Every structure is written in C-alpha cells, then in structure tokens.
Amino acid sequence: MEAAEHGRYTEALDIAAQMKTYKIQPDVTTYVALINAAAYHRMWLDAWAILDDMIAVGLHPNTAVFNALIKAQNACTSDYLWQVLKKMDELQIAPDTTTFRLIIVRLTSTHQMELAIQFYHTMKTYKVVPDVFTAMALIGYVAHAGYPRLALDLIADFEAHSLRRLDHSFFMPCLIASAEALYLDGVITCWKQIVHVFNMHPGEGVCLAVIDTAARNGHPDLATDALRVLRTLGIEWKEHHFAPLIEAFCRQMQLKEAIRVLDIMRGEGIEPIFETASALLEVLTSTELIDSVWEITDEILKEGKKVDNIVLQILISASMKLGDLQRAIGAYKSLAEYGATADITVFNSLLQGCVAASHRDLGNLLLDDMKAAQVKPDKDTYETFILLCLTQDDYEDAFFYLEEMKSAGFHPGYNVYSKITRKCLLADDFRYKIALKEMEEMGHEPRLDLKKLVRRKEENKDPSDKLVQAIADTQPQEPLTTIDGAALRFIETGGIEGDAQLPKEHI
Structure with a gap:
C-alpha cells in the first residue's frame, strides 16, 4: 500500500506478487492502490490488466476502482474513457462525485464543452451533487471560452443544488468574460459579488473593461463605481478613464452630466481632448439636440461656471456634421461670449465645411482669423485648404499651398x-503628370481607378464629356467631416465619490 501510494509502481507489483506467493488475499483497497500507481506512471494498459485480475480472483470492483481506472486513461484518447464507463455500466457500478469530476475535468481539458455540460447535468440523474472542484473546472472553462451567460447559469444551478456558496474565484472569470463580451447583466452581477459582497478589488485592466462595458450600454453608475475602485487601488485617473463615463452619460442622454465630467477632469489636473467627448458629438444628430446643448451651456454660465472649450468645439463639429455651415459659423462667432477661443480643431472643421460648400471666400476669412489668433496650421489644415482651392475654376493656389505644406515639413x-x-485631367492641364510623379516620390501608389482615368486621357479615346463623366463616376465619396445614483453623486460632488482675395503668403 505504501509503495503504491508513493508511486513506486514496480515495488508495489513485487509486493502484490509476494502476497500471492504467501496466499494472502488482496482486497479492493489493494487493487485501488495498484491501479492508482499505474495511473501515476501512465500505464493505462496495466491498469486494465489489474482490473481483470481483480475480477478473476472474485472481487467485485467498486466506484473507487473505476475512478482510479479513469485516471489511468488520461494518457489515451477519449475512446478509452468511454470504455471505462461502458464497463461500469456492465457491472452496474454507479458513478459518484469523484467520477463525474474526473470525467468533466478530462472533457474540459480536451475542449469538449458540450459533453462536459451534458455530464454535469447527468449528475442529477444519479442524485450526485457536484463538488467545488468540478464546478470550478466547468465554470472556469466555459467563461474562458467566451460564454459568460452560460457560466453564470452554471453558477446559479450549482448554488441551487448545493449548500455551498461559491467565492470570488468563480465570479472573476465570469466578470472578465462578460466585460469582453460587453454583456452588461453579467458584468453587474459579477461586479456586485466581487466588489460589494466579497469586498475584493479587481485590477486596473478588469476595471477598464467594466468601464468600457458601462459606456457601451449607457450605465454611468457602474462606470462611476469602477472609477472609485481604481482610486481605491491607488491608480491615478487618466483621460482614458473618463471618456467612457462621458459616453455612458451620453447614451442615457444625460448631456449636462456628460459636460460636467470635463470640469471634473480639469479639477483633477487632467486635460481633456476633443476625442474625450466624441460620444457627445455622436448623439448630436439633429438641430434640436444641438440647441438643447446650447441651452445647457447657458445654464452653466448662469451658475457662474465656465463652459469647457471642448463642448463648444463639439457643437461646431456637430453643426458641420449636419451640413449646417451657417449654424457652425454662428457658433464660431459666439465663442468669445463664452470666454473661449477657436483652436486648430475648430478651424479645420470649418474649413472642411467650406470645401463641402465650395466657399473659397469664407475659407480665406477663416485663414485670416487663424493668423490673427496665431493658431499654427497642421497637416489637415494644409490638405483641407488645398482641396478648397481645387473646388474653384481657378485652382492655381492649390499648387502654391502644396509647396507651402511641404516647406512646413508635412x-x-x-x-x-x-x-x-x-482636377488637372478635367482641365486638360498637363501638370497631372507632375502630380502623379510626385505622388509616387512621396510613396503613394496610384490606385486602379486613377490609373484608368490617366490611361484614357493619354490614349485620347474618350471625348472630353465622357472623361468628365468618368472622373465624376470614380470620384470617391467623402462624408462631410467638418449602484443607482452613484454617477449623479459623482458629478454633484465634483468627482469625489466673400470678395476677399487670398494673399500669396505663408499660412
């Protein structure tokens, strides 16, 4: 027995042989120990031989014998496992908790999830209650496989048929899987268990995944609670922690609260960027909604607070997204009333609107305003202004600003x-060849549609009107770019819980 229990298989066999020599009858316990020793050394065929010997001497195997035999088959394919179960059925030996645990662990290790779940439910037929190891193996595998809803159903089923309550180690894989799947109900269930019942704090990565789920599903209370946990962990709040909270408020159309998050960020020493409040831009899909945000900004001013510059940028961009250039210009001109100034994002958005409207004169005025405000143009500014020049019959300035762009290092x-x-092809301008050559020098490969247009031009097979139509047909279409109540308490407490001619000069 001692030799078998310590994995000394050869020694155990020698002792068993001596027992036969001295006519000492081995019992079931002896055979269980021998099969376990064979299983330890992955001697699956020997394990079957030991079982046959046991039956030959007139001993009836019990469940423990077959549990050891199942262990011995781990080195084999699943076919041998089914042979063990078939033998148990022939001898009318009922499986116990250990039997099912060995089977389910084996099936999950070989990625046979459906069969593992089937055996889990078969336990009820035998009135066998699964142990915690069986539950951990199955629930953990199902969660890691990306089925959080099923994993939570298994947790509920286990607790319904067992006196034992499962701890945080079962809920953590389900929380991660639920967050990865953006499954809000699963995240809330697991979050409450882990954070509020077991008083455990997930790591930063899990908290970020939870915040993202809260954002996508419009649940600011959950996002706020995750922010609280981050601070408890000693993790410094960053911009990417707050952007999902703004999105969560926006999905609930709590736009004032979303705007106030920007103030909290600045109070924490975090500088928001335009993308931080991009969710606000996404929900402003009508002039009525844009007007409602203007009303909110007026309320904020009446409260003696400053309207964040990001909000005003969003309002201008939202107007541009709706193609309402006039409204966008009106918002731009009212910036001074809110103590704000236009930055490069605002100017680029307005210039894109000028391109869509082919309004070169307005673009000139905006360019003058940029110079007066000492706003330095970026790559988008140059590219947008070049495109604006190309909307005119006289497009000579496009080449001028192309050179300016390169001189600026862009x-x-x-x-x-x-x-x-x-544009050169339409105007029968030979400089299309220069543009193509420079395109390739800059590392850009002309695309197929552009190559076809150039080939038609050079082969001179298309009349002018057909070439114009061909260019129009291949012109790429571009969009006009120009914990209930926790979130509210978080906000309320400030985060604790024309005719003008373009001069030939540098932009």
Missing part, C-alpha cells in the same frame, strides 16, 4: 495628389 497624403490629378 507629408501630403494620397488624397491630395489624387484630387489634384483629377
């Missing part, structure tokens, strides 16, 4: 060269 994109080439 690398013109493919779209700029493509639009210049198309």
